[in-house]
Structures are given as C-alpha cells and as structure tokens.
Amino acid sequence: MIYIIMGVSGCGKYVYFLFLGWPLYEGDNFHPEENIEKMARGERLTDQDRLPWLLKLHEVIQRERSSGCNALVVCSALKRLYRQILLYGSKALSSSSCQDQEILPPTLTDVFFLFLHGDYNLIHQRMVARRGHYMKADLLCSQFDALEPPLDEDNVLSLDTRKTFTDMAMEVEKHINSLKSSPMMP
Numbered sequence: 001m002i003y004i005i006m007g008v009s010g011c012g013k014y015v016y017f018l019f020l021g022w023p024l025y026e027g028d029n030f031h032p033e034e035n036i037e038k039m040a041r042g043e044r045l046t047d048q049d050r051l052p053w054l055l056k057l058h059e060v061i062q063r064e065r066s067s068g069c070n071a072l073v074v075c076s077a078l079k080r081l082y083r084q085i086l087l088y089g090s091k092a093l094s095s096s097s098c099q100d101q102e103i104l105p106p107t108l109t110d111v112f113f114l115f116l117h118g119d120y121n122l123i124h125q126r127m128v129a130r131r132g133h134y135m136k137a138d139l140l141c142s143q144f145d146a147l148e149p150p151l152d153e154d155n156v157l158s159l160d161t162r163k164t165f166t167d168m169a170m171e172v173e174k175h176i177n178s179l180k181s182s183p184m185m186p
C-alpha cells in the first residue's frame with residue numbers, strides 16, 4: 001500500500017506518519033534544482049514547472065507498487081490533475097486533454113491520499129517558525145489559492161492538522177486496518 005501524504009506547504013506532511021516505519025520519499029528531494037531556486041526566490045511554481053517533478057514521483061510510486069512494499073510519498077498534490085499524474089503518469093495528461101483517450105479509473109486500490117488540511121493562520125505560523133526550508137511563508141497564500149481539496153475523491157483520508165499527533169495516528173491505523181479487511185485490497 002502507498003500513502004501519498006498531501007497538503008499545502010507547512011501542514012506537517014513530513015512529520016506525522018513516520019510511526020508507520022515505512023520507507024519515506026520526501027517529494028521536495030525530487031524537485032529539479034530550478035524549482036528549488038525559484039521557490040527560494042519567492043516565486044510560484046507553474047504547472048509546467050511541476051510536471052517533471054510529479055512524473056518522477058509517479059515513477060517512485062510505480063516502483064514501490066511493483067515491489068509490493070508499503071511506502072509513504074510526501075507531495076503537496078494541490079490539484080486534482082497533479083493527483084492523477086501521481087497515479088497514472090503521463091497517461092493522465094493525455095486523458096485530460098483528449099476526449100477520445102482512455103478514461104482512467106478515479107482511484108487505484110493500493111494507493112491512498114492522506115490529505116492534511118488546516119487553517120491558513122495556523123499553518124502560516126508553523127512556516128514562519130521553521131528554519132532551513134527553501135519554501136518561503138510568503139508563498140503559502142498561493143498554495144491555498146491553487147488547492148483543489150480532494151474531498152469528493154474515493155481514495156482520500158482527510159486529516160485536520162488541529163488534531164493531535166495521537167488522534168491522527170489512530171485515524172490512519174484505523175484506515176489501514178479497514179483496508180486489510182477489505183476484499184478490494186490486492
């Protein structure tokens with residue numbers, strides 16, 4: 001099973017799920033250098049900037065799925081298209097642009113999104129307090145502007161960042177246990 005931990009910058013994607021003990025792929029480590037430099041200058045990334053990054057993360061997800069191992073992938077995945085690229089790679093691009101292309105299923109049975117969401121002010125305070133990250137707190141507003149919450153998608157567990165670590169961990173463990181008993185899991 002793969003969990004893609006998603007949400008705006010500063011919501012705590014990296015911190016919360018290490019308790020699972022699964023391999024963790026920090027999406028920030030897959031950004032091209034140009035993206036990192038752009039964010040460090042306080043410039044927003046475009047969809048075109050993000051595409052190579054999302055395709056690299058898709059490759060990681062596919063590799064882990066093929067190996068049959070559990071893994072965590074940390075990625076903002078702000079837009080529905082980005083989440084589709086993570087799941088289906090470049091097929092998601094052709095599917096979204098052409099009416100005659102293959103229609104992709106909305107979800108994969110072994111990949112789930114953990115959507116960390118919260119109040120702008122709380123997350124902004126966290127970003128201002130953190131040190132050593134190239135993503136500037138000034139860019140948080142642009143992330144909230146771009147966010148297309150995955151509330152209507154089937155493969156999402158929504159987690160409120162105001163909850164305690166223990167509460168969120170219990171929700172994730174409950175989700176894992178429900179999936180283990182589900183006939184849909186491979």
